[in-house]
Structure formats: C-alpha cells, structure tokens
Amino acid sequence: MKFQWMALIMGCGLAASEISAATADQEKIGNPNLRGRVVNGEEKPVADSTVFIYSGGPRAGASMFCPTCYPDCRKHTQTDANGEFQIESLDPTLVFRLLVVNKEYKPQFVAKTDPFKGPVQIALERRKNEFPEHQALRGRILAPDGSPIKRAVVNFDFFGGREANCGGQCDGVDLVAVADDEGRFTIGAEKQFDWMTVKVETPGFARRTFFQLSSEKVHDLKMTEGAIVSGRVVKDGKPVAGVAVGLVSVDRSENFTGNYDTFSDAEGQFHFFNVPPYHMYYAYSLMDRSLGEYVAPATKVRVTADGTHKEIGDLPMLKGSTLKGKIRLSDGKPLPADVLVSLGRNGPWDSKSIAVAADGTFETRGVPVEAYSLSVHVPGYMVSGRNKSLDRLNGGSLVGRINSDTFVQVLMEPGKFAPPDFLAGGFGPDAQPYDKPMEGASVAADSL
Amino acid sequence: MNGKFSRPLCRWRAFWASAFLALVGIASNCAADPAERWNPELLRTVKMLSMEELFARYKTGFDFSSRSQAVYFHEIAERTNAVDFLCGMLRKDRLSADTKERIEAREKAAYLMGKMGERAKPGVPLLIAALEDEDDVRRLVTSAFADLGPVAIEAEPALLEELHFQNTQAARALFKINPTSEEVLSAVIERVSDPSMEVGFRVQTMDAFYECKVKSDHKKRFLEEVASGPTGLADSAKRQLGLMPSKLRRYAPPQPPLTNETNATVLLERLRSNPDDRMAAEALTKLGREPRAQAVQILMDALEQKRVRYAINALSMLAFFGADAKPALPILIKFAEGDEYGPANNAIATIGEIEAASNSIEAIGEVASDAREAKRVVEAALRDPNPLLRWRAANTLCLIDPDKLEEHLVPLLEALQREGADYRAYGIRTLGKFGIRAKQAVPMLTGLLESETQCTSAADALLKIQPDSSTKRKVARALAGHLKNESAYERDSAAKLLGEIGSEAMEALPELHEAARSSDLEFANIAKEAIEKIEGGKKEGI
Numbered sequence: 001m002k003f004q005w006m007a008l009i010m011g012c013g014l015a016a017s018e019i020s021a022a023t024a025d026q027e028k029i030g031n032p033n034l035r036g037r038v039v040n041g042e043e044k045p046v047a048d049s050t051v052f053i054y055s056g057g058p059r060a061g062a063s064m065f066c067p068t069c070y071p072d073c074r075k076h077t078q079t080d081a082n083g084e085f086q087i088e089s090l091d092p093t094l095v096f097r098l099l100v101v102n103k104e105y106k107p108q109f110v111a112k113t114d115p116f117k118g119p120v121q122i123a124l125e126r127r128k129n130e131f132p133e134h135q136a137l138r139g140r141i142l143a144p145d146g147s148p149i150k151r152a153v154v155n156f157d158f159f160g161g162r163e164a165n166c167g168g169q170c171d172g173v174d175l176v177a178v179a180d181d182e183g184r185f186t187i188g189a190e191k192q193f194d195w196m197t198v199k200v201e202t203p204g205f206a207r208r209t210f211f212q213l214s215s216e217k218v219h220d221l222k223m224t225e226g227a228i229v230s231g232r233v234v235k236d237g238k239p240v241a242g243v244a245v246g247l248v249s250v251d252r253s254e255n256f257t258g259n260y261d262t263f264s265d266a267e268g269q270f271h272f273f274n275v276p277p278y279h280m281y282y283a284y285s286l287m288d289r290s291l292g293e294y295v296a297p298a299t300k301v302r303v304t305a306d307g308t309h310k311e312i313g314d315l316p317m318l319k320g321s322t323l324k325g326k327i328r329l330s331d332g333k334p335l336p337a338d339v340l341v342s343l344g345r346n347g348p349w350d351s352k353s354i355a356v357a358a359d360g361t362f363e364t365r366g367v368p369v370e371a372y373s374l375s376v377h378v379p380g381y382m383v384s385g386r387n388k389s390l391d392r393l394n395g396g397s398l399v400g401r402i403n404s405d406t407f408v409q410v411l412m413e414p415g416k417f418a419p420p421d422f423l424a425g426g427f428g429p430d431a432q433p434y435d436k437p438m439e440g441a442s443v444a445a446d447s448l
Numbered sequence: 449m450n451g452k453f454s455r456p457l458c459r460w461r462a463f464w465a466s467a468f469l470a471l472v473g474i475a476s477n478c479a480a481d482p483a484e485r486w487n488p489e490l491l492r493t494v495k496m497l498s499m500e501e502l503f504a505r506y507k508t509g510f511d512f513s514s515r516s517q518a519v520y521f522h523e524i525a526e527r528t529n530a531v532d533f534l535c536g537m538l539r540k541d542r543l544s545a546d547t548k549e550r551i552e553a554r555e556k557a558a559y560l561m562g563k564m565g566e567r568a569k570p571g572v573p574l575l576i577a578a579l580e581d582e583d584d585v586r587r588l589v590t591s592a593f594a595d596l597g598p599v600a601i602e603a604e605p606a607l608l609e610e611l612h613f614q615n616t617q618a619a620r621a622l623f624k625i626n627p628t629s630e631e632v633l634s635a636v637i638e639r640v641s642d643p644s645m646e647v648g649f650r651v652q653t654m655d656a657f658y659e660c661k662v663k664s665d666h667k668k669r670f671l672e673e674v675a676s677g678p679t680g681l682a683d684s685a686k687r688q689l690g691l692m693p694s695k696l697r698r699y700a701p702p703q704p705p706l707t708n709e710t711n712a713t714v715l716l717e718r719l720r721s722n723p724d725d726r727m728a729a730e731a732l733t734k735l736g737r738e739p740r741a742q743a744v745q746i747l748m749d750a751l752e753q754k755r756v757r758y759a760i761n762a763l764s765m766l767a768f769f770g771a772d773a774k775p776a777l778p779i780l781i782k783f784a785e786g787d788e789y790g791p792a793n794n795a796i797a798t799i800g801e802i803e804a805a806s807n808s809i810e811a812i813g814e815v816a817s818d819a820r821e822a823k824r825v826v827e828a829a830l831r832d833p834n835p836l837l838r839w840r841a842a843n844t845l846c847l848i849d850p851d852k853l854e855e856h857l858v859p860l861l862e863a864l865q866r867e868g869a870d871y872r873a874y875g876i877r878t879l880g881k882f883g884i885r886a887k888q889a890v891p892m893l894t895g896l897l898e899s900e901t902q903c904t905s906a907a908d909a910l911l912k913i914q915p916d917s918s919t920k921r922k923v924a925r926a927l928a929g930h931l932k933n934e935s936a937y938e939r940d941s942a943a944k945l946l947g948e949i950g951s952e953a954m955e956a957l958p959e960l961h962e963a964a965r966s967s968d969l970e971f972a973n974i975a976k977e978a979i980e981k982i983e984g985g986k987k988e989g990i
Binding site for chain 2: 219250279280
C-alpha cells in the first residue's frame with residue numbers, strides 16, 4: 001500500500017511540474033474551455049448532473065504520471081436546465097476522462113475528451129433507485145450545526161466484506177456521488193459489501209475521510225470548518241509576492257488529507273483555509289514557481305483544532321543547490337530522444353521534470369536541501385543496481401539527500417526491475433537510503 | 449459477597465504480610481548489585497565509561513533480551529546525572545539539519561526517560577515538547593509517558609490532544625497516568641467512536657481499555673455497544689468483555705503429542721533433517737534409551753552448528769529427555785551464561801529438568817563436574833539484573849537441590865513479588881509442585897487470594913502445599929468471589945478449582961449455580977461440572 005502511495009505522490013508532483021513546463025505554450029494556444037450537454041436515453045436534457053474532470057493524459061505519447069493528479073482533475077460543474085455545462089481554462093496539452101454523476105442515472109465515464117474538438121454530448125442511462133441489501137452506502141453530509149450541505153462531493157475510497165475487497169478505481173461501484181439539496185447521497189455497488197470508506201470535500205469545509213461505514217445504516221457525516229494556516233514568504237527578510245506555496249500532510253497513509261497550493265500576496269502573505277485539523281503538514285514553496293534559484297525548503301507545521309489559526313511565521317527563500325548529472329546506458333547505446341529526469345521532493349508535494357540532452361547530461365538549479373527521489377524512464381532499460389542510491393524496494397529511482405551542489409551519474413542497464421521478495425525481507429537499512437547523500441554509479445562504471 | 453469473606457482474610461494478611469516483608473528484605477540484601485556475578489569484567493568496564501559512551505552502546509529496548517544491554521541500562525539508570533543527560537539528548541537542535549542518528553538518539557533518550565520513574569519528573573515538560581517531534585520519537589515519548597504513569601500527570605492535556613492526532617499509544621499512556629479518570633475515559637471513547645479516525649488507530653486504542661480502571665460502568669456499557677457492532681473493533685470489545693474464546697485466556701488442559709509415528713529410524717531422520725521438529729522430539733521421548741540418546745545428540749549438534757531456527761526451542765526440547773540429556777549440560781551451560789536472555793532462561797530451565805530427573809549431584813566423573821558447573825551458573829543467574837532470569841534460576845535451584853529447598857525458596861518468592869511480571873502467574877501456580885515442603889510460600893499465597901489477577905494461581909498452589917480442610921474452605925471462599933472476574937481465564941480456572949476441592953467447596957454453590965447460568969457457555973459448562981463434583985462428593989461423604 002505504502003509503495004502505491006509513493007507512486008501516486010511521485011506522479012502528482014511531476015504532473016504539476018509538467019503543467020508548469022508547458023506554461024509558455026499555453027500562453028500561445030490559450031487554455032480551452034470544455035463544453036458539452038448531458039442527455040438521457042431519449043436525448044432529453046438532464047439537469048443538475050455533476051460533470052467532473054476525472055483524469056487526464058498527454059495529447060500525444062505516453063505518460064508515467066498519475067492520471068488523476070493533474071490540477072484540472074479537481075474541476076467540476078453542474079449541468080443547467082438544458083443539460084449544458086462548461087468547464088473553463090483547461091490545460092491545452094491534455095485530453096480528459098470525464099465522469100458524470102446524477103443520482104437518477106448510472107455514473108458515466110467519457111474517455112479521451114478533447115476540449116478543442118467542440119462540445120461533447122453525453123448520454124446517461126437511467127438506473128433503479130432501490131439497491132439490494134448491502135449494495136449501497138447511504139448518508140447525509142452535515143455542517144457542524146446539523147444543517148445539510150448540498151453539492152458535497154463524496155469520493156469512494158475502499159469497500160470490504162462480503163463480495164468486496166477493493167480500493168481506488170474499482171469496477172462496479174460509483175466512484176463519486178454528489179449530495180442533493182438535503183445533503184443526502186448514495187454510493188451504489190454491484191457487489192455486496194459490509195463497509196465502505198469515503199472521502200468528502202465541499203467548499204468552506206475541511207476535507208474529511210470517514211472510515212469503514214457500515215452498509216447497514218444511514219450515516220450522518222459531519223464536516224468541520226478546519227483550521228487556517230498563514231505565513232509570509234521572505235527573502236533576506238523582505239516579503240516576496242507571487243511565490244507558489246504548498247501545504248501537504250506529512251502522513252501519507254490512509255489519513256492523507258491531500259495537498260493545497262496558493263500564492264503569496266503583495267505583502268508576501270499566504271493563507272490556507274479549511275485545512276483538515278490535527279495533522280502535521282509540510283509548508284514549502286514549489287520549486288518551479290518560486291524565485292529563480294531561491295526556494296523555501298519544507299518546514300513542518302502542526303495544525304490543531306478546528307477554528308484555530310496557525311501562524312507559521314516567515315518562510316525564508318534560500319538559494320538552492322545545483323543538481324547536475326548524466327544518464328548512461330550500460331550497453332553503450334545512445335539515449336533515445338526526449339528523455340526526462342523527474343526530481344521529486346520526499347516530503348513536500350512537489351517535483352520537477354528536467355530535460356536530458358542528447359549526450360545524457362542534465363542540470364537543474366534551485367534545489368532545496370532535502371531528500372529526493374530521482375527517476376528516469378528509458379524504454380527497455382532499468383536503473384542499475386550499481387547506482388548506490390537505488391531505491392531497492394521499488395526500483396526505477398535513486399533516493400537520497402541533496403545537501404549541496406551535486407553530480408549524479410545514473411547508470412541504466414537493459415532489463416526490467418524485478419521487485420524483491422517482500423515476504424523474505426532482509427533488505428537492510430539502506431534499501432531506501434533517503435537520509436544519505438544521493439549518489440549514482442561510481443566513475444568506474446564510466447568505462448562500461 | 450466480598451464483604452462476607454474479606455474480614456478473616458484481612459487478619460491473616462496483616463500477620464503474614466509482615467512475615468513476608470521480612471523475607472523480601474533478606475532477599476533484597478542478597479541481591480545488592482544485580483550484575484555482580486554475571487560478567488564482572490563488563491561490570492568493571494561500564495563503570496569507567498562516560499555517560500555519552502554508555503548511551504552510545506545501549507540499544508533501545510534490548511535490555512529485555514540481552515544481558516550486556518541490561519548492564520548498560522542498569523549503569524545509565526544508576527548515574528546521578530542520567531535525567532539531565534537524557535534531557536539534553538532529547539532536546540531537538542533546530543539550528544542544524546536532522547539526521548537519522550540524531551532522531552534515533554532522541555528515540556533512545558525518550559525510551560530511557562520512561563524508565564527513570566519519579567526521577568524523570570523534571571524532564572516531563574521536555575517530553576511533552578517532543579510530542580511535536582518526528583513520528584518515531586513521538587511514539588517512544590508516548591510510551592515513556594505510559595511507563596512513567598502518574599508521575600507524568602502534567603502530560604495529560606497534551607496526550608488528550610494526541611488522541612486527535614491518532615497517536616495509537618496515547619490512550620494507553622492516558623490510562624496509565626490517570627486510570628480512574630472519567631474525563632479521560634470519555635475522551636478516549638469519543639475518539640474511538642469517531643468514524644473519521646482511521647480504523648487501525650481505533651482498534652489499537654480499543655486495546656488500551658484494559659488499562660482503564662474507572663469504577664463506573666461507563667467502560668462496560670461502551671464495550672457492550674461496540675461488541676454488538678459489525679466493525680473490526682467488535683472483536684477487541686468482546687475479548688475485553690470475556691465473550692470471545694481465546695486460547696491465551698481460556699483454561700486449556702495439556703495436549704497429547706500430535707504424532708502417532710513410533711518408528712525410531714523415521715523419527716530420528718525427521719529430527720535430523722529438521723531439528724525444530726518438536727513433534728518428532730516429543731515422540732522420541734516415548735522410545736527406548738538408544739533413540740533418546742541419539743535424539744539428544746542431534747539436538748546438541750544442531751545447537752552447536754546453529755542449524756536450529758530458534759535456539760530457545762531446541763534448548764527446551766532437550767528437557768523432554770530428562771536424565772538422558774545429561775551429555776547436553778556443557779552446551780546448556782554455554783547458553784545459560786550467554787548474552788541473550790531468552791536462550792539463557794530456557795537453558796537454565798532445561799538444566800533444572802535434567803538434574804531433577806537424574807539427581808545428578810550424586811553422579812561421578814565428567815558428568816558430576818558438569819553438574820557442579822551447571823549449578824554454579826544457575827546460582828550466578830540469581831543475581832542477574834533480569835527478574836525473569838532470577839526467578840528461573842531460583843526455581844531451577846529448588847528442583848536440582850531439593851535438600852536446600854527452604855533456602856532457595858527465598859529468592860524464588862522474592863522474584864514472584866514483582867507486580868505485572870509476565871511469568872508471575874505461572875511461577876505462583878507452579879509453587880505447588882514443591883508440595884508441603886514449600887510452607888514458607890503460604891503467607892504470600894494467602895495474601896494473593898484477594899488478587900484480581902493471581903487468585904487462581906495462588907489457590908492452585910495453596911491446595912497442593914497445604915491441603916487441609918481449613919485451607920480448602922478458605923480457598924473456596926476466595927474462588928467463589930472470583931467467579932465474576934473480568935478475565936475468562938480466571939473465571940474458568942476458579943470454577944475448575946472449586947470442582948477439584950469437592951465437598952469442602954459447598955459454600956461456593958450459590959455462586960457456582962449463578963455461573964452455570966452465564967451467557968459465556970464455556971464457563972457455564974465448567975461451573976456445571978464443578979457443581980456435580982461438589983455435590984457428588986457430598987453424597988459420597990468425601
């Protein structure tokens with residue numbers, strides 16, 4: 001489970017930076033709006049349906065990034081009385097998978113939706129409102145005073161017991177439900193289950209996970225306002241405006257509360273609202289949207305009760321290190337074109353993509369003193385075990401600290417990483433050497 | 449009902465408690481320096497080490513498994529500057545980058561602070577501040593609060609907040625610090641009932657209710673409510689209510705060997721190819737002297753060549769062969785003197801079994817020499833820092849040197865005084881094997897008849913040491929009051945023992961009849977059997 005999370009974390013961070021890298025192109029092309037219409041089987045408009053950008057993918061080529069982690073994936077809207085909808089300002093480099101939800105109809109996915117190809121028409125299939133026993137989770141989303149919250153988004157996370165034991169994107173279960181005017185929601189499933197875990201988000205309240213809710217009763221799920229986290233971005237003691245600041249929970253287990261991004265204002269101030277309470281967070285500036293080579297390293301923030309205001313003080317921008325490196329193939333063959341190196345921060349929800357030159361060299365500046373994972377994808381090759389900082393549990397990346405200007409030679413060899421026998425154990429303390437300086441293969445490997 | 453029985457016991461307790469305290473005093477004086485006899489060279493060395501060096505050599509928590517680590521631990525605890533030093537190690541240096549080594553040092557400091565008892569009080573504010581440290585440090589800080597108990601009362605508000613942070617150790621620490629607090633109980637119940645708390649946290653927090661001693665029925669009502677629910681929490685609640693059968697907590701008679709194989713060649717080959725095959729070893733004990741001797745040799749070779757998965761098992765298996773395992777004494781001595789507590793404990797136990805079976809002190813030649821050396825090693829273990837090993841050594845001496853039973857019982861009873869020791873119930877129960885010669889244990893055992901956790905163990909031993917009518921009736925009264933104990937094991941054992949007492953347990957019949965109507969069917973059946981035995985005994989005039 002932990003390793004799956006790590007993959008997700010990596011992907012999401014990288015996705016954000018990919019967006020950033022495409023900023024110049026976006027300015028030329030513009031950010032398209034996605035328009036469409038939702039109808040029923042008789043081609044009549046279906047009002048009050050919720051249309052989500054569920055996942056995304058690059059317009060051309062394959063992506064190694066998490067498809068549900070692009071910033072656009074948080075966008076959703078309601079259909080009007082004519083069944084029409086519009087989602088604005090999307091990433092022009094992506095095509096999307098939509099999810100349309102309406103309690104009277106079966107949830108409908110729409111693959112490869114391209115905003116540039118004009119309005120999309122989506123037909124929904126009506127479904128029965130009665131679910132057999134143990135095949136639906138029912139509840140109400142409530143504010144702290146007990147009043148219903150309408151339009152709250154209830155995301156399926158996991159269900160278990162009876163015929164079910166699946167989490168994430170499972171077949172035969174509504175992945176999302178939207179609360180109605182009385183705050184009621186139903187998540188239906190084709191399989192019988194005993195319990196379901198859901199994550200609820202709605203504007204003005206903190207995201208909240210509700211674990212193992214029984215299929216035998218109707219649940220009242222109370223949201224809370226969360227806490228406020230504020231701070232000030234400074235460089236040499238002076239406030240800095242326009243810096244992207246991130247906040248993400250330290251805990252990446254089932255309690256993960258997701259990440260939050262904002263920008264510092266003219267006084268360098270930043271605020272995060274409705275932050276889920278009683279969690280430790282990392283606060284940091286994003287590498288690609290900071291101030292040249294200056295970045296704010298992650299600082300830990302302890303957020304306590306709902307309604308509290310955590311003032312973390314100054315978040316200083318410090319000059320980051322330079323990371324240089326070279327990708328080498330052990331069989332001496334040249335690198336294919338368009339290879340990217342992904343550098344992901346270990347704690348913060350942040351990473352950047354670095355282009356690799358034809359001779360295998362790469363370089364990036366503004367790398368804060370922290371622990372990282374550095375991954376490379378060359379088709380047909382794997383990261384060699386000769387790289388000292390290889391993540392020996394997952395393969396695919398080097399892990400370690402970058403404490404100063406660093407050079408890393410990444411040796412790749414033909415083949416596919418074979419996961420270790422996790423049951424046998426015996427990986428030793430350095431299987432994931434995040435606390436050691438990042439090192440690639442020794443210079444001797446150069447002669448290979 | 450308790451009031452009816454408590455008065456005579458009070459008088460007994462007052463008399464015997466003073467006698468027992470005198471006994472413990474003698475034992476304490478004998479063990480002035482617990483590490484004195486084990487590896488004196490190491491003891492001299494540690495005295496020369498600085499606090500920094502001691503701290504660096506000590507491995508967190510290993511004092512329970514390693515004798516040398518116990519010596520380091522003991523020496524750290526003895527130093528007058530220990531708490532100041534540990535506070536310094538626990539303090540996080542915010543000006544320099546954290547490293548794995550620094551984090552581990554803070555974990556170690558937190559762990560050791562928890563073992564300092566009252567002396568650690570000045571360090572409690574620093575421990576509270578460390579609840580904002582890395583998760584691994586927080587975990588050990590929270591455990592330290594549990595170890596400190598009421599000394600750490602100042603940490604209660606911070607720990608109540610830690611419950612919201614889903615700190616899985618927080619509830620246990622809170623109950624250890626303030627076990628009778630209704631406020632703490634309510635706070636813990638609120639968190640366990642909150643569906644936005646992760647299930648792992650809630651399940652682990654449920655287990656902390658064992659430490660809650662609130663007098664009201666608030667805890668019981670909550671457990672009953674959870675026990676009727678469908679979630680994973682229900683099992684924990686059922687266990688605590690004694691509604692779920694559990695091998696660990698139910699009375700279970702000894703099981704016969706699980707193999708019917710009787711061919712010596714086959715069994716020896718099985719043991720040779722897998723020296724951890726306990727069933728083969730047990731089956732071989734039923735065969736003739738030659739295969740038994742061969743089995744002992746196989747186990748010895750496997751221990752020497754480190755071919756066993758767990759040495760402790762092979763060491764225990766040697767005991768099955770009684771006097772035939774005498775050739776194994778040298779290797780048993782080696783393990784008994786070794787650094788690891790587990791193998792040392794089992795080796796000493798096996799020495800006891802072998803010597804008791806063979807009365808080898810009278811033996812001649814090499815064997816007699818080995819036996820004398822074994823006895824010396826066992827005597828040295830009487831002064832080990834680890835109470836389990838001290839108990840084991842005393843118990844072994846009682847077995848191998850029965851002529852001096854009264855003398856050896858002094859440290860044995862001293863070791864059994866230790867509250868909360870996990871060997872205690874077993875140790876108390878097995879005192880009965882010494883029979884009427886263990887009379888000096890009677891005061892302690894009589895006092896323990898009122899114990900919530902040790903009553904049936906003490907009763908079992910008392911019935912064997914002093915099996916007269918007066919003792920039986922006294923024990924029966926105590927056991928009758930014990931039939932409503934929270935623990936299923938204690939309830940089962942009490943009912944079973946009442947049946948064994950027979951007609952002299954007549955006074956317990958009302959309580960047994962009530963027990964026979966219990967919703968805990970296993971317990972109800974044991975109670976019915978006891979009633980039959982008591983009433984049957986009466987009819988037969990026993």
